[in-house]
Amino acid sequence: MRPPHQLSLITEPSFYHGVSEAAYIALLARQEDGGMRQQSFRVALLDKVIQAAPRDRDCYLSQAQFMRPNRRAVNLYSLPLLFCDLDPVSRHHMPPEEWRRAVLMVCKDEGIPPPSLIVYSGRGVHLKWILTTPLPRAALPRWNFAQKKLGERFQHIGSDPQARDASRVLRLEHTVNTKTGQRCEVIWVTDGGDGMPIRYPFDVIFDEVAPLAREELAEERKKRIAGKAGKPPRWHDKPSLKVVKGGRHGLKLINFQELAWHRLEDLRTLATMRAAQVGGPDPLEGQRMLFLFWSLNFMALSHAVKPASFWKEAQALAASLAPGWNYDRSELSTVYHKTKAYFQGEVVDFGGRKLPPLYTPRNATLIERFGITDDEQRKLRTILSQTEARRRDAERKRDMRRKAGAQDRQAYEATAQHRREVARELRAEGLSYRKIAETLGVSVGEAHRLLK
Known part of the structure; x- marks a missing residue:
């Protein structure tokens, strides 16, 4: 018992x-x-x-x-x-x-x-x-x-x-x-x-626990964007890098971590798409270490992996990319040592800016390294070319106008054509421009334009 x-x-x-x-x-x-x-x-x-x-x-x-x-x-x-x-x-x-x-x-x-x-x-x-x-x-x-x-x-x-x-x-x-x-x-x-x-x-x-409320964080972000008019020169005009011991990243770190985590998610989405397209026993052959290296870099930046758990997370991630894959740990030694420096509080002084010692690539760099196509970018969240970003921005603005009651061009043309036909029928019946305008709910000037 x-x-x-x-x-x-x-x-x-x-x-x-x-x-x-x-x-x-x-x-x-x-x-x-x-x-x-x-x-x-x-x-x-x-x-x-x-x-x-x-x-x-x-x-x-x-x-x-x-x-x-x-x-x-x-x-x-x-x-x-x-x-x-x-x-x-x-x-x-x-x-x-x-x-x-x-x-x-x-x-x-x-x-x-x-x-x-x-x-x-x-x-x-x-x-x-x-x-x-x-x-x-x-x-x-x-x-x-x-x-x-x-x-x-x-x-x-x-x-x-x-x-x-x-x-x-x-x-x-x-x-x-x-x-x-x-x-x-x-x-x-x-x-x-x-x-x-x-x-x-x-x-x-x-x-309750954040140093600033959400609205104040948004206001701080607006101020940072507004202050970028006086930003430092481009990277090739900046002084060489130097490591600063014991640095801190401050409140901006939360947005920095979110971007890194979303880039990790994009890489996992990209790996899944390519595995589904290629098929076979090893669909990511030749790309596995590329995905593993950059995924671990972004996991460290987002604080999802720490030095103590780095190799176990690497093993789990490698298994998700290719079950049974025995990767070469020496190829990850650089990102591991950068992760240790990151969690020890080290920062890189780059033209007056404090940056983490891990890799912080631009979208264009990632698109080139992984050979990401335009069709693949449409299914990603943050790794986007300027062309794809502009396309999404235009699409968002169209949706906003549509929700606000604005018609798209095709619907507008169809409505205008219908009004022209009605205006002509009323004019043929002998109605004045004023009566036509009242019937259609438009101004007298608009009635004149419809009948041109």
């Missing part, structure tokens, strides 16, 4: 991991021999898996969902919550009640909405803000930014800066922390009014 603690009902993950047949989550459990074993399973099987999980040892669950049975950032599917991992700032043990009071006091002092859940991990606590709607993978840079700012607000009471990434696993409710012998338990629930934990729109949390 199973011990009583094995029968405790685990419900906490079901509050944020909704049922999905497309997504996976990962469970890590300590084995009898002391090692850790990871298993991935579809979210739809969540209830069965967590009830079968061992409760008398360390057991962890991924907080994000993934497209494949592998919790690497390259396989990210969605982000259902924001979280913060707190550990005691000293060796002094804090009971759950003290943790709860400390966390809620910080939330009140900092103006942050209280967490949906506070989970005691057996030593520290996990704070979780469940989102109204899970964020798609495209929003990872903004999610990372919010995670960082949340952690900074709780830093003085033990926020762990290394436990903020999308691949993170946190202890599972009702399992034992073998380091302390304490059980992991939910110690606080902020009621959403329906007996369930409260859910927050992502924008609400983001605007």
Whole structure:
């Protein structure tokens, strides 16, 4: 017969991991021999898996969902919550009640909405803000930014800066922390009014933790664009590069990260399109390292991969490009060392501008390197030629005019032709120009023009 603690009902993950047949989550459990074993399973099987999980040892669950049975950032599917991992700032043990009071006091002092859940991990606590709607993978840079700012607000009471990434696993409710012998338990629930934990729109949390509100960020961007009239000369007129140790990128980094992430998504879309067109056992032969190199560069720029996880992410990405591919790691050594420099805070001083040490190519460079055709560009989001960008801009403006009630040229010509025919019929009946104008709802001058 199973011990009583094995029968405790685990419900906490079901509050944020909704049922999905497309997504996976990962469970890590300590084995009898002391090692850790990871298993991935579809979210739809969540209830069965967590009830079968061992409760008398360390057991962890991924907080994000993934497209494949592998919790690497390259396989990210969605982000259902924001979280913060707190550990005691000293060796002094804090009971759950003290943790709860400390966390809620910080939330009140900092103006942050209280967490949906506070989970005691057996030593520290996990704070979780469940989102109204899970964020798609495209929003990872903004999610990372919010995670960082949340952690900074709780830093003085033990926020762990290394436990903020999308691949993170946190202890599972009702399992034992073998380091302390304490059980992991939910110690606080902020009621959403329906007996369930409260859910927050992502924008609400983001605007609370970001240094500037969204409207102010937009205003700052307008000022930067307006100030580009006095921008420095072109690259061939600038001084040579030099590395500056310990630099910081500031608030502009969030837009920079978003662009890098979207370029990564474009490269994955391009690889999928070409694989479908070519077919065969190795559709990307001759291009695999090109895709792998630049994808890892953009993953690092977007903070989706860090030096500690670089080679594991490289392995997962290589497997998605060509299963079983044994690539040459030496060909990635340059981008790996640049990633290390990037996360150590180094910047490149380039004509008075602070740039990251990783590669930041122009669209024209990527189009040339990958040989991207006009038809392929139409299915991409950010890697576009000036011609494609102008075409999209013209299309957007046409849509805006159409939504505002304006007719396209063909519809306008058809309407004008109809009015001319009606005007002629009325004139043949002997009506005056004024009467024709009143009947058609136009001015007298317009009636004259229709009858010319």
